[in-house]
Amino acid sequence: VIHELEFSGYFLITWDIVRYSTSLGLMHIGRGSGANSIIAYCLGITDICPIELDLYFERFLNLNRKTPPDFDIDWSWQDRNTILEYIFNRYGKDHVAFCGTNVEFKYRSIFRELGKVFGLPKEELDALAKNPMERHDDNSVVKLVHKYGKMLEKYPNQRSMHSCGIIISEEPITNYTALEMPPKGFPIVQFDMHIAEDIGFEKFDILSQRGIGSINDAVKLIQQNRGIDVDIRDTSLSKDEVVCNEFLSRGQTIGCFYIESPAMRGLLRRLKCDNYKTLVAASSIIRPGVAQSGMMKEYIFRHNYPDQFEYFHEVFQEHLGDTYGIMVYQEDVIKIAMHFGGLTAADGDILRRAMSGKGRSLAALQKVKDNFFASCTAKGHSEALSREVYRQIESFAGYSFCKAHSASYAVESYQSLYLKVYYPLEFMVAVINNMGGFYRTEVYVHEARMSGAVILNPCVNNSEYHTTLYGNNVYLGFMHLQGLESKLGEHIPKERKRNGDYSSLEDFIRRIPIGIEAVQILIFIGAFRFTGKNKNELLVQARLLLVNFKPENRNLTLLQEPVKEFRLPELSRSKFEDAFDEIELIGFTVSCTPFDLLQTKHRGEVMAKDLIHHHKGEVKMLAYLISRKHVPTKKGAMFFGTWIDVEGNYFDTAHFPDCLEQYPFQGGGCYLLLGRVEVDYHFPTITILKMAKMPFIPDPRYSHDKQREFDVHRQIKEDVSMTQRKPYPQEHEIGLPRRKINEQYNIKDVMNNIQ
Structure with a gap:
């Protein structure tokens, strides 16, 4: 088939790229529908x-299928340019050359751009972008932003390059397009994919992603720190590993590729997920x-209560047993079309593509549909049963996901989880250096602290540009x-490696071209604590060193004339001043926890850890906000919150529209x-009835x-993610029968069986 469709060159070029990558020792992940091909597996592409x-x-x-094949290949974001x-x-x-693309106006960009046009300040622009429309101010300017925003939605904003798509042409590419x-620095064609x-x-x-970067850097750190070589590319090492499966079932997956978000951790706990499949x-x-279609809810129910449903038909039990008779994957649509409807796999794929909106020929779809019903009749299925099966295909084919894609993701998730476990x-240091994932x-x-690390602020004699x-x-x-x-953050460790540790603040200033503002940042974060002097003393010393010196003659003067030591009065500091310095300079506390700063x-x-024992009970908790996710419902916007308690453990909350009005x-x-x-299926969530933000102590630096006194408090962060989608269906709206349908049933019987 590959040869007949003339795609051998595509396979071989992809293999050549992967072969080069492997020769450099780079890690790649081959995913997409290409992972359905055993030839791709044998070539090492997937x-x-x-x-x-x-x-x-x-x-x-x-x-x-006349469209080209599809390999999505990920590298670390650090290695992509090499490829x-x-x-x-x-x-x-x-x-x-790269493919071109047309960037359209989307939710946040519309409000930001229009808000700028109307002269709104940054704070109001942020509020427009972060909050759902129903929570925006009701003034005349915002009404105009909404009015024109609706007109601009999906309107072209600017031309850009495709994020990952590259075209390789036999003839010079300029035979087809200007560039x-x-x-x-990479040329772009003027047409899209x-x-x-x-x-x-x-x-x-x-493509590139930070998940692979985290895995690569973790493997290098393990070698440096412990002298152990981990062959993480050997998937048998991590896939379905026993301890990894225990972590999975408890949702202890923060930092791990694709499985760290609050929604995913909740799903893993609801499923008690403890295996690869x-x-x-x-x-x-x-x-x-998939979740939008209602299949997620139905899958969770059937996974937890396998004795409380019957398979719709024997074919569904035989071929969709892994997913409890639900068409979760795109491949499942092909299976049912083949084994129930008697179509060829190729015709089943036409059906799948047409249902997902990717098929361009209505005539081809109609032909396959006619063949499906004719074949069902030939196999002895009743018309009512055939129509119900087709209805399910029609309902879910557009929502289902490529199984090979999910499998590729799962392999990488296991690789990162294995490193997290052992x-x-x-x-965690590798994740921090790769700028994390879902969270800040x-x-x-x-x-890292919960795993036993001692977290220390930057130090000019121990820190690098990245976390070490x-x-x-x-x-x-x-x-x-x-x-x-x-540039300065990179220069400090380079100079230290060339000429040894810094012996004092004076020695540091002599060797590093730096101004008073940057020195103050380093002093306030504690980067000179090795001197044994407190921050106030160091600040005075730095000003004395720098006040009369210009950058061009500092080195000469300092080398010729040693700085006098001054006897300074005792300058006391509150124990919490360091914490507020940390919030201001790195965005969070290191020397204490946020709970230590509370007035109460x-x-x-x-x-x-005890919530699971309080089902249906009311609880009062004090917690630190990590993230909140906006979710539309039929009654308005709601949020799901993720929090940490004083013991450092995570839990989740649900905030419904009526509660948010009173307690935002x-x-x-x-x-x-x-x-x-x-x-809910082993996973506790707190439905919030009331909440109040608790005040921190005043900033002692500004007593x-x-x-x-409360300026820095506004810098304490939260992660906010907005969702613009239709509400998920309720259980009765999903439309999947939980009882077996006999061949003699008519359509009314079929519909009565739908829960």
């Missing part, structure tokens, strides 16, 4: 064995489309200091929560200036 997962080649490629340079050099810069040369496909080009998707299913049903400190840096620092690990000591990197130039001594009546979120910080616990 790590997914199609036989193990019963994947269908026809989902990837068949004689009826791109190889492709452009290997196949010639006259023959290679644009953006600042990044659909036009490229119509012309006859095959697109190579060269269940993780593959979870990676699919968490997708917005080498937690190295893994503070959460990953918290995870010495035994159990984690030194935060200079990259986290707000206001410190990255109350720490809640129930801890997160008021930014990052600690809140007192009152709510009712609902344990003399009452107007600034």
Whole structure:
């Protein structure tokens, strides 16, 4: 089939790119529908064995499918440019270019751009972008922003380059298009991927992600810190590993690729997910489309109560047993079309593509539909039964997800989870250095601390630009200091390696070209604590050293004339001044926890670990806000919150529209929560009835200036994610029968069986 469709070259070019990557020792993940091909597996393009997962080649490629094949290949974000340079050099810069794309106005960009037009300040622009429309101010300017925003939605905003799609042409690419040369330096064609496909080009998707970067860096750190070589590319090491499965079932997956979000951790706990195949299913049903169809709710029910439903038909039991008779995967649509309807796999794929909106020929769909019903009749199925099966295909084919894609994700999830389980400190430092994933840096620092790390602020004699690990000591990197130039953050460790540790503040200033502002940042974060002097003393000393010196003559003067030591009066500091310095400079506390800064001594009546024992009970908790996710419902916007209690454990809350009106979120910080616990399939969630933000102590650095005592408090962060989708269906709206349908039933009987 590959040869007949003339795609051998596409396979071989992809293999050549992967071979080069492997020769450099780089890690890649091959995913997409290409993982349905055992040839791709044998060539090393993918790590997914199609036989193990019963994947269908026809989902990837068949004689009826004229569109090019699809390999999505991920590298670390640090390695992607190396691969791109190889492709452009290997196949010639006259023959290679990126696809173009048209960027459309979306929810946040519309409000930001229009808000600027109407002269709104940054605070109001942020409020428009972060909050759902129903919570925007009701003034005349915002009404105009809404009015024009609706007109602009999905309107072209600007031309750009495709994030990953590369075209390789046999003829010079300029035979087909003029090229644009953006600042990044890679040429772009002036048409998009659909036009490229119509012309006859095959697109190579060269992607990058931070998950692979975290895995790569963790493996290097393990070697440096422990002298152990971990062959993480050997998937048999991590996939379905026993302890990893225990962590999975408890949702202890923060930092791990694709399985760390609050929704995914909740799903893993509801499923008690403890094996590879269940993780593959979870990676699919968490997708917005699958959840939107109601299949996620039905899958959770059937997984937990396998004795409380019957398979719709014997074919569903035989071929969809792994997913309890639900068409979770796109491959499942092909299976039912083949084994129930008697179609070929190629025709089943036409049906799937047409249902998902990707099929372009209505005539082809009608032909396959006619064949489906004719074949069902020939197989002896009643018309009512055939129509119900077709209705299910029609309902779910557009929402289902590619199984090979989910399987590829699951393999990478296991690789990162294995490193988290057995080498937690190295893994969390790697995640921090790769700028994390779903959460802000503070959460990953918290995870490292919970795993036994001692977290230390940057130090000029121990820190690098990135975060470093010495035994159990984690030194935060200079990259986290707000206001410190990255060039300076990189220069400090380079100079130390060339000429040895810094012996004093004076020695540091002599060797590093630096101004008073940058020195103050380093002093306030404690980077000179090795001197034994307190921050106030160091600040005075720094000013004395720098006040009369200009950058161009500092080195000369300091070398000729040693600085006098001055006897300074005792300058006392509050123990919490350091914490407020940390919030201002790195965004979170290191020397204490946020709970230590609260005015109240109350720490809640129930801890997160005990919530599962309080089903239907009311609880009062005190917690630190990590993230909140906006979710639309039929009654208005609601939020799901993720929190940490004083013991450092996570729990989740639900905030419904009527509650949010009276008790809205008021930014990052600690809140007192009152709510009712609902344990849903082993996973406790608190439905919030009341909540109040708890005040922190005034900033002791400004005890003399009452107007600034609470300025830094506003810098305490929260992660907010907005969702613009239709509400998920209720159980009665899903439309999946939980009872077996006999051949003699009529359609009324069928519909009565739908729960």
